[in-house]
Amino acid sequence: MFITCLDLEGVLVPEIWIAFSEATGIPELRRTTRDEPNYDTLMRYRIDILDKHNLGLNEIRETIKKIDPMPGAKDFLDELRSFTQVLILSDTFEQFAAPLMEKLGRPTIFCNTLEHDASGKITGYKMRCPESKLSTVKALQSVGFETIAAGDSFNDLAMIKASKAGFLFKSTEQIIKDNPSLPAYTEYSELLTGIKNAMGR
DSSP states (O other), X not given: OEEEEEOSBTTTBOOHHHHHHHHHTOGGGGOOTTTOSOHHHHHHHHHHHHHHTTOOHHHHHXXXXXXXXXXXXXXXXXXXXXXXXXXXXXXXXXXXXXXXXXXXXXXXXXXXXXEEOTTOOEEEEEOSSTTHHHHHHHHHHHTTOEEEEEESSGGGHHHHHHSSEEEXXXXXXXXXXXXXXXXXXXXXXXXXXXXXXHTTO
């Protein structure tokens, strides 16, 4: 039995923080897990910038409402879900994810949660579990699933490498260069074919 685990941002939807950076004109918020391997360092950096500019959850949600899936993402996901179980594993937050999941046809997503006050000021965050993507893949394997994984960033590498088959998708030149053993695709049709081949279809 197979289950395919996909990253969300950069794979199915544009990067939320980059979109928010463009909406606010704050270039420092463009930094993502493609640039910073340590997620805690990245989030503390983001929270400090939000605090400095008096921005919070409400403003980010307004930006998210305007984000659409990448061209072809929903069709890819619909076809993938027609022949295999699919789980979105993301380091985004439940407070961000709902409108994006609606536009993608409500796939299952495992993500994290933000800590915030009544005004929407973001004060911290809680990870679902340590090394959440890798931990989830290992848990799925422990109950009899063969996992296939795809993502674009540093925080996806562990789940990709731990899976029966793993792929980089729309990743950076540096990550691709540093991981030459991983197939790297830029088109959904290529990724779909790679997943089918891994399943022996």
